[in-house]
Amino acid sequence: MNNAFFKGVWALIGALLLTFTSTAQTITIKGKIKDGYTLDAIPYASINVVGMTTYGTASNERGEFTLQISGPQRKLMVSSVGYDAREVDLSNESEQYEEVFLYAQNAIEAVSVKAPKIRYSNKNNPAVELIRQVVAHRDENRLTGQEYVEYNQYEKLVLGLSNLNEKFKNRKIFKNYQFLFQADTLGTSDSSYILPAFMEEKYSKNYFRKDPKTTAQEILAHKQADFDPRFVDNSGVSNYLQRLYDEVEIYDNNVTILTNQFLSPIANSAPTFYRFYITDTITTDHEKLVELSFFPRNKNNLLFKGKLHITLDGHYAVRYASMTVNKEINLNFVRGLNIELFFEKDNQEKYYLTRSNLDIEFSLSEKGKGIRGTRVVMIDNYTSGLVRADSVYRLAKETPTKPTKNDIPVDWTSIRPEPLSANEANVYANIEGLQTMSSFKRIMDISALVLAGYKQFGPVEVGPVNTFYSYNPVEGLRLRLGGRTTELFSERFYMEGFGAYGTNDQKWKYFVSGTYALNKKSPYKFPQHYIRASASYDTRIPGQNLEFIQEDNVLLSFKRGEDLSYLYNHQYRLDYKAEFEGNFAITSGINIWKQMPAGVLSYQQPQPDGSMRTISELNTTEFNLGFRWAPNEQFYQGKTYRTPIFNEYPIFNVNYTAGLKNVLNGEYNYHNFTAGAFKRVYLSQFGYADVNVDGTYILGNNIPYPLLTIHRANQTYAYQLSSYNLMNFMEFVSDHHAALQVQYYMNGFLFNKIPLLKRLKLREVFSFKGIYGGLRDSNNPDLSDQVYAWQRNSDGVVSSYTFTGSPYMEASFGVANIFKILRVDAVKRLSYLDHPNAPTWGIRARIKFDF
Structure with missing residues (x-):
């Protein structure tokens, strides 16, 4: 889980603390x-x-x-x-x-x-034989085993503070609201209370067609308790909660909950990981069922325990399921997890899911205050075999999956399968009322300052505070003050800027931008459609393109090795971006860029007489066009960034940049093509892997290395996912390359087997990063005197290179989940160890929140 999501979550918790319901x-x-x-x-x-x-x-x-x-x-x-x-x-x-x-x-x-x-054994075990029959008939009993299916679905997600004690209830701030506290009969003690404070409802018409395979959902009504959008991305919170409380499909091999995959008790490999027992027989007026209880063979694995009711009519279908997890399981912040599934017969005598209840309680301790959420899904009007025209499936699939506003006229009392409780019904009004409470506003304001780094002053906010002070050897002590406008200034036009001063170089730097939304909504809300103009003068390390964090963040001031190669960048940009409902985005822009070397960095070009000509600045004019496709993407939206909520779907990027010679002082013609793909690969009990592949090819001759690909290095002590953590700044340059990066998270599968480690709930992380490329002769300073000479360090030794016959590679082994938030990696560099100041080993750390 990315830290940015917690900015919204803790702001949400602040709202929960002040929400009262009857x-x-x-x-x-x-x-x-x-x-x-x-x-x-x-x-x-x-x-x-x-x-x-x-x-x-x-x-x-x-x-x-x-x-x-x-x-x-x-x-x-x-x-x-x-x-x-x-x-x-x-x-x-x-x-x-x-x-x-x-x-x-x-x-x-x-x-x-x-x-x-x-001694338990699968051999000659009637319970195992029964579960194998269930597995054998799984495809015919699941939704995807039908030819045509349609049904109505109601979803309700309720979130609230739980396990509140008398002391909390009797605080002075709650003096006039005692009647709103209600006994929590599911709490950890007899004197606990609960305060429901967030709710979302959705009612939809769903269609499934087997051939050609089509799954479509038409949202007929949607309602959500919204917080002040200045502090919380309500859509992002909804996306993340929906991801945590994912739909439970017991007929899948794996059930995704809390962004983790649990092996289903009726998966193909279930008898290998579970113990099964026949514990009861149930006879009703219509059928006879067998109660099958199941338990994990290893209590520390991501497995369920509970019971199934199985039909004996030859279909071996699941009639009822009750599942939970062991406390020994390697999950963070989870105090309780319970699942219930109910099935009924459809019009073709096959069972379908009529109701699912997923209840999860989060807490930092076993007995302290917590947050309990319950997701209820109810299905009715389930019909199999009804064939619809292609236009019906196409229309449902093209309908937005979630309206952006609670403005769809609907009589909720007529479509809810069961009425809301009084406390649930009051949640919407309570959240709306919170927005007018001065105490709530103070809490959210403080939360934004501490967690997001910004302090609001009406239509503007100042920050981020972690950039007010930083240090680098070129600027020395760098002092910066910045800010941006808020929705109170304008909902469609945003301005952002900062001013900074270096005590060593005694130069002022600045950045200013204006963004205007073209679709009558905030430019930071999906789907984005805006135009942005910006101007800046600032320092930057060549090849570094940090995401979600400023390069002058104080935490990045501490670096290993030599850190003396910098650029003064003078840039004027005009950018355009358009997003579409299918999570397809187009970007384009013009960039007028002047690069001036600083520190030990210099632009030197060989002359016929053997001397070097010093070039003071490099001017380029660029046009760029980019495409991004992220099917079924979900994310948490900040003011200027997005935190993706990764799922099993890939993300693709394609970009083209053209250098324009003799256009607005541009000095070079070139064509830069880049492409990349990201995919999270789930491996069930063995964790998951994040795989990144990317490549670049630059067309053009006699192009100096500052305009080529300077590969992203990391000389800080923080482990960076997308950088090469033992590569030095500006060490490798290429005009064509291919790269592979893999982060493999085992989620404690090995450590859970070691008695001394499983109590600490540590998790293993393995990574590999490799990149290979090169330079064509016309762009290689070793072979051409028409380009800038290689960069040299403070000792006059060449410190920039291209790849020579082998890839750059590094690997790491990490221990994650230390104190539930810290990851520490031992990183090993595997190639090019003869380069000056090339480190062999390194220890890197990273803050990472995960369930």
Whole structure:
């Protein structure tokens, strides 16, 4: 998880701390199942409504449950393997809490003494044979096994502060709002409270066609509790929460939750990773089911535990599923995770998902305050075999997947499958009311300063504070002050700028830009469509193009090796960008660029008499055109940057830059073609890998190296994902190259097997980076006197090169999740070790938040 998302999340938490709601639930039973003798919680107990086969649930690993019903029935049947079943009479109250005690059967107690002596085996195990039948029939029972399917889907995501104690409730700030605090019956103690504070609802019409394969969703209604957009990217928060609370498809080999992949209990390889037991048989008026309980063979792997109800009608379909995870699992900030899935028969006698409940509670500690979120998905009007015209599928697929505003006229009471509770219904009004509270505004203002680095002053904000001071050997102490406008100044036109002064070179630097949106919305909101003009005079290290962070960030002031090659850059830019709903973007622009060497960097060109001519500046005029395609991309949007929320889909980039000679003082003609692709590859229990490939080819003769590709190096002590961490600044130059970078995150798969390490929840990270390219003779300073000579260091030794017969390579092994936020890598350079000041080993660190 990128740190930028936490800027929005912690701002959201600040809002949660000040959000108050009233409560009352209609036809809701909450409770806890306990052993009548030991008073211990009984996990995975079955709770069913007597006389109603469509209503039922199971207790979670703490013995807790929540069940919503409608109808005249007022009696529950509670049962668990090894205990006598018990009926519980309910009252007529709309919300009630039941504490149910079950008593163990004597026969089961005797068996439990012998159970540990029984060696588990897949061979001749009826439970394993049953799950293999489920796997064999998986394709015919899943959605993609049907020819044509359509259905309506309602989704609800509710988020709130949980496990709030009496001390928190009785704080002075809450004195007038005591009646809003409600008992949290699923909390970790009997005196905890919860405050629901965020909610999003979506109602859609969904279509699936097998051939040609088409999946389309038409959003009919969408509603979300929005925060002040000056502080929080509401769409980005929604995207990230939807990614954390992803749809649970048990028929897939892997279930994605919390951006991680958990192996499904009915995956092809499930018998290798899970233990299965037949624990009960269930007979209803219509069918007979087998209860199949499953547990991970290794409690530390990303696996579930729980139970399945399997049909015995020859289809071996899942009728019900209840799943959770072990506490020993290597997850961060997760205190509880529970999943429930319910299935019914469709018009062709096949089972389909009618309801899914995903409940996750986040917390920094086991018993402290937390954030609990619940995602409920309900499906109705499910129809198989209904053939639609191509235009129906095309229209649904072309419809935006999420309206940007809560302005679709709809009667929500008529489309919700079940009514909202009173506290949920008040969330929208509470969030809107927060925007007018001075205390809330102060919290958000402080959060923006601490986390984003900006302090607001009405229509402008000053920052970022981490650039106010920095140091480099050319400028010395660099003092900078900058800022930008906000929505209060204009929603379509934004200005940004800074002024900086170096105490060594005694020169002023500046940057100023203006951005105007062409689509009547903020230029920082998707889809972007804007034009931007900018002018700047500043220092820069050649070849460095840092993303999401300024080069004069104080944290980057500390570097290894020699750091004396700089440029003074005078630039005037005009940029245009247009994004489209399919996550396709076009960029173009003109750049007038003057580069003046500084420090030990100099432009020297050989002369016929053997002398060197010093060139004071290099002038270029460039036109660029770029294309980017990121199918199904999600992201968190900051004011001037985006933090991608990576998924399994690739991202492609293609760019073309033309140097224009004799246009606005341009001195060279050239054509620069670059292309790249990124893909996250999920490997189930073995983690995931981020793979980057890119390449460049520059057409043109007698082009000096500052206009070629100076490969991105890193001389700081921070591990940089896209840079070569043991390459020196300006060390390699090429006019054509191909590169591969792989970051492999094992998510603790190895460390979880080591007793001394698994308690620390450390995670392994491996990386490899390789790049190979070269220079054509006309652009190679070793072979041509028509271009600038190679750069030399302060000792007069050549310090820039091209590739000579072998690629540059480096590899690293890292330990991540140290204190849940820190990654430390040991990096090894594998080639070109004979270059001056080339490091062999290095230790690099990086802050990284992950679940």
